[in-house]
Amino acid sequence: MGGVLDENQIKDALTDRPRWEYRDGALTREVHAADFMTGIRVVDEVAVVAESLNHHPDIDIRYTDVTFRLVTHSEGGVTASDVEMAGRIDEILAALG
Numbered sequence: 265m266g267g268v269l270d271e272n273q274i275k276d277a278l279t280d281r282p283r284w285e286y287r288d289g290a291l292t293r294e295v296h297a298a299d300f301m302t303g304i305r306v307v308d309e310v311a312v313v314a315e316s317l318n319h320h321p322d323i324d325i326r327y328t329d330v331t332f333r334l335v336t337h338s339e340g341g342v343t344a345s346d347v348e349m350a351g352r353i354d355e356i357l358a359a360l361g
Contacts, residue, residue: 268341277347290335
């Protein structure tokens, strides 16, 4: 999968990531953390991975609710890099419980 993915490719990719949805041109996942500090810990862990991959999600923190939004701005849409980052975020969330 190179370049921007079409809607069918995105739908196929999300079969392995059921907590993500394709909304408003991006992959989106909303997370409810147990408390504020847990939400911040999740964001910190995601930030480390994002830096290592040089692929940074948009992150919105509202007390215990954290929303991740993935789109490759330089490509103008969702790419395989976004799908990979979604998987990495899922791994972090699973590890942190």
